[in-house]
Amino acid sequence: MKPYNKPYTLPAFFSLPFSFFFFERRKEKTLLHFSSFKETKTTYVCSLLSSGSQDSAQQLYSPLSLSDFVAQVEFMAEDETVGIVPNLHMEALNFICGDYGPFYPQIITEVPLWLAVALRKRGKCAVRPPEWISVDNLTRVLEGERDSQAFQALPFRYVEISRLLFDHAPEDIPERYMVRSLIEDIRDVRFHKVQTNLEKFTASAVTWKNMSAMEVNIIRAFSGRALQAFYMHEQSTPDSDRAPDTQPQIPNNRPRLRVTIRGHIFFHGLLIFAIVVCHCATTCAAPRWQLLESTEFEASMMMKW
Amino acid sequence: MSTSRSEPELSGLVDDYETLISTTDVELMKRAWRNEKAAPEILQYEADLVHRIKGQIELAESNVEVFKAERKDALTVSLYEMDVDRAHFLLRSYLRIRLQKIGKYLFHILKTDEYVNRLSEAERAFARRCTDDLGNHLDETVLSKLPDNYQSVLKQSVTSEEDDMVPAPRLDAFIICKANQYIPGSDFEPEYSSEIAEMERDLLTFICYKFIKKPLEQGKIDLV
Numbered sequence: 001m002k003p004y005n006k007p008y009t010l011p012a013f014f015s016l017p018f019s020f021f022f023f024e025r026r027k028e029k030t031l032l033h034f035s036s037f038k039e040t041k042t043t044y045v046c047s048l049l050s051s052g053s054q055d056s057a058q059q060l061y062s063p064l065s066l067s068d069f070v071a072q073v074e075f076m077a078e079d080e081t082v083g084i085v086p087n088l089h090m091e092a093l094n095f096i097c098g099d100y101g102p103f104y105p106q107i108i109t110e111v112p113l114w115l116a117v118a119l120r121k122r123g124k125c126a127v128r129p130p131e132w133i134s135v136d137n138l139t140r141v142l143e144g145e146r147d148s149q150a151f152q153a154l155p156f157r158y159v160e161i162s163r164l165l166f167d168h169a170p171e172d173i174p175e176r177y178m179v180r181s182l183i184e185d186i187r188d189v190r191f192h193k194v195q196t197n198l199e200k201f202t203a204s205a206v207t208w209k210n211m212s213a214m215e216v217n218i219i220r221a222f223s224g225r226a227l228q229a230f231y232m233h234e235q236s237t238p239d240s241d242r243a244p245d246t247q248p249q250i251p252n253n254r255p256r257l258r259v260t261i262r263g264h265i266f267f268h269g270l271l272i273f274a275i276v277v278c279h280c281a282t283t284c285a286a287p288r289w290q291l292l293e294s295t296e297f298e299a300s301m302m303m304k305w
Numbered sequence: 306m307s308t309s310r311s312e313p314e315l316s317g318l319v320d321d322y323e324t325l326i327s328t329t330d331v332e333l334m335k336r337a338w339r340n341e342k343a344a345p346e347i348l349q350y351e352a353d354l355v356h357r358i359k360g361q362i363e364l365a366e367s368n369v370e371v372f373k374a375e376r377k378d379a380l381t382v383s384l385y386e387m388d389v390d391r392a393h394f395l396l397r398s399y400l401r402i403r404l405q406k407i408g409k410y411l412f413h414i415l416k417t418d419e420y421v422n423r424l425s426e427a428e429r430a431f432a433r434r435c436t437d438d439l440g441n442h443l444d445e446t447v448l449s450k451l452p453d454n455y456q457s458v459l460k461q462s463v464t465s466e467e468d469d470m471v472p473a474p475r476l477d478a479f480i481i482c483k484a485n486q487y488i489p490g491s492d493f494e495p496e497y498s499s500e501i502a503e504m505e506r507d508l509l510t511f512i513c514y515k516f517i518k519k520p521l522e523q524g525k526i527d528l529v
Contacts, residue, residue: 095388097331206511227479
């Protein structure tokens with residue numbers, strides 16, 4: 001086997017600035033730059049997200065450099081299959097990841113997205129957009145998203161897939177401007193829904209039907225820690241009123257933050273967690289929490305409390 | 306009774322067989338990679354799978370060399386190269402995540418037989434060497450200069466009953482997972498039966514890692 005010392009580099013055409021979230025604002029600085037969201041709450045959630053996490057499970061995600069994260073997200077999305085109409089004759093390709101082809105002109109073939117993009121870039125095929133990318137379907141989905149609290153059925157990686165298609169094969173998508181704005185709207189509605197759903201957390205398990213990969217990535221770090229905190233409260237005895245431990249660095253399995261909670265555990269999740277966080281920010285003064293001190297969010301939450 | 310029981314089992318077997326032949330090693334590797342990435346503790350090393358993937362990568366690389374020698378058209382060659390690169394990336398990323406975890410929970414892993422058995426030979430050697438080096442380094446720089454009671458790498462002081470300076474993975478961390486089949490309550494550890502009753506197929510769930518540890522090891526759950 002050849003020694004491969006250099007990291008996995010994406011082909012040049014993949015290295016376009018990466019921002020799944022804002023098709024139009026490609027020049028925005030970073031992936032997790034959410035400035036266009038108006039709600040302070042989002043900024044709050046995102047500041048938590050981008051400020052990293054001390055938890056073991058999330059650490060493998062958060063300390064990745066941005067380019068690694070991009071590579072991994074794209075990598076996973078590129079394995080989704082899509083139909084192509086080749087315009088050349090090519091023998092079957094026996095890849096490690098499966099056999100594709102043979103390719104005949106004008107005969108539709110199913111291939112993974114990365115292969116479709118590679119061929120499309122060289123002008124060897126036209127991509128047939130998946131069925132869900134149609135104005136009719138997307139309009140229906142958008143209406144559904146607006147009308148109900150549930151998520152509508154969309155592919156798990158719809159954000160990434162549509163992004164890749166719009167980047168590399170925009171001419172192959174019928175009514176592309178319409179489709180594009182529909183997808184953006186759907187995405188915004190759903191992201192908003194994700195935020196509001198954060199308030200409905202309960203302690204031991206939370207299920208979400210039809211949530212997509214990108215939405216999961218957005219709330220992964222935050223909600224993971226929030227749920228863990230809830231779980232610890234649930235486990236700890238409700239009558240203890242010890243002061244919060246101010247040394248979060250020491251690895252220790254005991255719960256550090258204790259809040260007396262009366263009644264059953266149906267927290268207004270974000271609210272309680274935010275209060276704990278605010279309290280923590282004032283007591284332990286870890287650099288990460290200081291980020292929060294200046295947010296309007298904190299202030300408004302304190303008022304409510 | 307016996308026939309009624311054997312039928313679903315049979316169909317289950319057929320299902321298993323069908324998924325087995327339709328699933329490529331890359332698919333399996335990707336699953337192992339995702340699970341490893343999301344799980345707080347180190348998982349069983351997929352020795353056979355890694356071995357097969359390595360073999361396939363070598364084969365594909367030699368194929369590419371042959372194609373180049375035959376002056377096959379550049380497009381085909383570059384497509385094969387991309388495929389090899391992708392498999393490489395997957396394998397490397399998998400191994401790297403494991404090394405990262407080993408580095409992080411070094412003492413804890415070597416202390417527990419269960420964890421040691423999950424490592425590959427090379428990883429075990431790495432862990433041992435790392436422990437020695439780290440131990441020596443800490444000894445030389447700090448510990449040997451402390452009072453006698455405080456010289457252990459593993460304990461805060463000699464009065465500590467257990468090793469309280471060893472970082473352990475948090476098994477109560479919350480992860481996101483998806484069951485790839487319906488999981489009845491009996492598949493979960495009985496001690497968590499009050500927390501979780503059953504799991505529907507393909508439903509995205511935020512859940513405490515320790516609840517789903519057992520079905521995860523049986524391959525019934527995929528981490529996301």
